[in-house]
Amino acid sequence: MTSSPYVGRFAPSPTGPLHFGSLVAALGSALDARANGGKWLLRIEDVDAPRTVAGATEAILGALERFGFAWDGEIMWQSRRTAAYEEALARLKADGAVFPCACSRREMADSALARDGSRRYPGTCRNGLPPGRTARAWRVKAEGVIAFEDAIQGPQREDLAADVGDYVALRADGVFAYQLAVVVDDCAQGVTHVVRGADLLGSTARQIHLQELLAMPRPAYAHLPVATNAAGEKLSKQTLARAVDDFPPTRALVAALDFLGQNPPAELHDATRDEVWTWALAHWRRDDVPRRLQIVAPALD
Ligand code: GLU
Numbered sequence: 001m002t003s004s005p006y007v008g009r010f011a012p013s014p015t016g017p018l019h020f021g022s023l024v025a026a027l028g029s030a031l032d033a034r035a036n037g038g039k040w041l042l043r044i045e046d047v048d049a050p051r052t053v054a055g056a057t058e059a060i061l062g063a064l065e066r067f068g069f070a071w072d073g074e075i076m077w078q079s080r081r082t083a084a085y086e087e088a089l090a091r092l093k094a095d096g097a098v099f100p101c102a103c104s105r106r107e108m109a110d111s112a113l114a115r116d117g118s119r120r121y122p123g124t125c126r127n128g129l130p131p132g133r134t135a136r137a138w139r140v141k142a143e144g145v146i147a148f149e150d151a152i153q154g155p156q157r158e159d160l161a162a163d164v165g166d167y168v169a170l171r172a173d174g175v176f177a178y179q180l181a182v183v184v185d186d187c188a189q190g191v192t193h194v195v196r197g198a199d200l201l202g203s204t205a206r207q208i209h210l211q212e213l214l215a216m217p218r219p220a221y222a223h224l225p226v227a228t229n230a231a232g233e234k235l236s237k238q239t240l241a242r243a244v245d246d247f248p249p250t251r252a253l254v255a256a257l258d259f260l261g262q263n264p265p266a267e268l269h270d271a272t273r274d275e276v277w278t279w280a281l282a283h284w285r286r287d288d289v290p291r292r293l294q295i296v297a298p299a300l301d
Pocket residue numbers: 010011012013045182196197200
């Protein structure tokens with residue numbers, strides 16, 4: 001018997017409590033992993049210490065347990081992974097794939113290229129720091145076209161230089177960029193399948209680019225619709241999304257299954273939490289997840 005090749009994960013940033021949108025990402029990734037006989041890992045993405053909110057990690061872990069999620073192995077904490085990120089950056093430096101950058105946000109906003117409305121890096125420091133300037137950040141040279149097949153959203157293609165521009169690997173404040181941390185950690189955890197919200201679809205090409213530069217394997221990607229409020233804004237701390245922990249687990253889980261196009265039967269509303277999981281695992285169909293980037297979240301009360 002060969003062991004299952006599927007390794008999935010849920011990777012919340014502890015910037016606030018678990019809301020309906022993060023429940024959808026947790027549930028979609030867990031069901032897809034388990035229904036395929038795979039492992040499901042948990043990673044706390046606290047690399048961005050300035051954005052980490054005290055108590056948020058505990059709130060997320062408590063909510064996941066209350067909702068009946070069971071992850072495999074040890075939790076990975078990005079705040080303890082600095083050495084691995086440094087090593088990856090050193091490899092990128094050795095290969096000439098990154099360059100030091102002295103530009104401030106203000107300077108980039110004022111640049112000619114940024115004035116066309118794009119958020120691309122104008123390339124100021126790409127061929128060397130201007131005289132008298134000190135490096136603040138490290139950027140990856142954006143080169144080539146990245147194409148991939150998203151298991152839910154379909155074929156994707158991004159021209160890195162034209163669409164994104166040279167992107168940050170180490171920020172001016174000394175924090176490793178999300179893109180680098182995710183790639184290094186997905187590889188370290190042996191992740192084969194990334195199932196997450198479609199708000200990260202636009203980050204995927206950069207992550208594949210980094211995997212190629214670092215000779216790391218490319219996982220399969222599936223991007224779930226993002227839950228929004230009635231105004232079409234992604235649920236988040238900024239949009240004052242309610243903590244999903246405020247609601248009974250059965251109600252929230254059934255609503256998340258419905259959101260993911262799984263057509264949970266009405267009787268499930270009266271079932272126990274564990275019965276909901278049993279039904280969900282037996283009936284999970286990734287192909288039924290709506291091929292949409294965003295959907296308005298249901299009212300839970
Ligand atoms: N930490 C990211 C977030 O909470 C998710 C990263 C990922 O799934 O790749 O939005």
